Amino acid sequence: MQPDRAPKFVISGGGTGGHIFPAIAIADELRRLRPDAEFLFVGAKGRMEMEKVPAAGYPIEGLWISGLQRRLAVDNLSFPVKVLSSLFRSRTILQEFRPDAVVGTGGYAGGPVLYAAARMGIPTLIQEPNAFAGLANKWLGGKVDKVCVAFGGMAEFFPADKLVITGNPVREQLLDRARELPGDARPTVLLMGGSGGARSLNEAMAASTDQLAARPQVQWVWQCGKHYLDQFRDCASARLPNVTISAFLDKMDEAYANADVVIGRAGSTTIAEIEYLGKPAILVPSPWVAEDHQTKNAEALTRADAALLVADDRVSQDLVRTALELLDDDNRRRKLGDNARALAKPGAVHRIATEVLNLISSPTKNSLHAAV
Structure with a gap:
């Protein structure tokens, strides 16, 4: 990013409070560190983030996305269509908002928006809160630039050179x-x-x-x-x-x-x-x-x-x-x-926010020039 321009961040976290509140905490800390920053959240339509995020004072866009059911269900038939729709919508959101970095804390919307951002050359970071990484984050781990974790031994799931032990953000x-x-x-x-x-x-x-x-x-x-x-x-x-x-x-x-x-x-x-x-x-x-x-x-x-x-x-x-x-x-x-x-790892949210700011200060990423 240009040093004289206010930074922009897209943040995705939703479905449960365990994804939403860390995402809001990271945004709050980024705002504290960079009061001039602009934010846009991306969530899943119909999920609780569509209410909680605006209540915290941040704008949010919703994607038509849901999880794949672990049992045979009619809803699974629409899953590929939802993924393609969400990828297309994510790319459009990123092109219009032009963020300097995209951060994901989990939830259905995180996969499409982080994948699209990584393909577009936008700096990306995921926060994996658990001791055992989920399928979506394991898949994204090879594509994003940084993975912030709370537990040791996570090189089993992610490239070791991308890992940073930060702890989980709390209120x-x-x-x-x-x-x-x-x-x-x-x-x-x-x-x-x-x-x-x-x-x-x-x-x-x-x-x-x-x-x-x-x-x-x-x-x-x-x-x-x-x-x-x-x-x-x-x-x-x-x-x-x-x-x-x-x-x-x-x-x-x-x-x-x-x-x-x-x-x-x-x-x-x-x-x-x-x-x-x-x-x-x-x-x-x-x-x-x-x-x-x-x-x-x-x-x-x-x-x-x-x-x-x-x-x-x-x-x-x-x-x-x-x-x-x-x-x-x-x-x-x-x-x-x-x-x-x-x-406990007090200060986790500050460490994560610092990693995000370090990403956007790197000259190696060239946002919005790669194609999905």
Whole structure:
């Protein structure tokens, strides 16, 4: 890019909060470092990024793209058409916006736009958050210029000369507020099912009314997800005075500050936030994600004695009991929290943004001159 011109960035991340919030965090940090920068997000039509990104103050374009179903489905017949349409649309967006770099954090739209950008000679970077890379990022790894990762051993999936261990970007301002808040004096368990909710975690809570009622001094903050609130809001467990159920947690800083134990899936963002705060945690990897990558994420922590793991098929029997046992063991909680904090990589979002800026300062890339 020309040194006197404001930089432009295209960022793609969507489908889940684990892709969207890191993408927004990277944009925020790039904006902090280069206040004159212009941004355009690219997402998938009908996915949650089409709401969350504008709410964060950034424009977004939507592609007609979705994932390939892992079972036989009629929707799979349109998948090749969607890919070709998204590639064409991505090229048009890039030609019109003329970005200096394209950044991807995962989601359906990332593949087409990053592939098109790489073919057009635009500097490209992907952020791989998991300990086991997904198929799309593995495929893109050989085509992009830089791959930012959170775990070691990722040369198994990507060219070693493109790898940079940066850690996963987290909402550091929010988490720093959580550290400063006094917290609740009552013992508290925070259960997070993610933006969409986790059926097995919700079913475990619904099946544990007697255990929850037997310890009325223990507060349970139960984030069940928007898809499950109507199903579980009136169950016996949810009606207990020591249980608070909600679809979302609007004040995550307060929720984290109050939590003595955190329960959640083993997505990369959840793990990064647990590590940043040094919270003792019980992880329940989702069995439904690609390549079972959440189990790999959780095992990276359990090997370091930095979290406990409860298998999804044992959650109704073991989850609440394990949480109460951990709540009663101060030394165990302290050790898990200390070990989790030792794995944290504060400043990850700054390192990623710096890698992006380094890419656009390189004279070796000549944007928009190669053909798709």
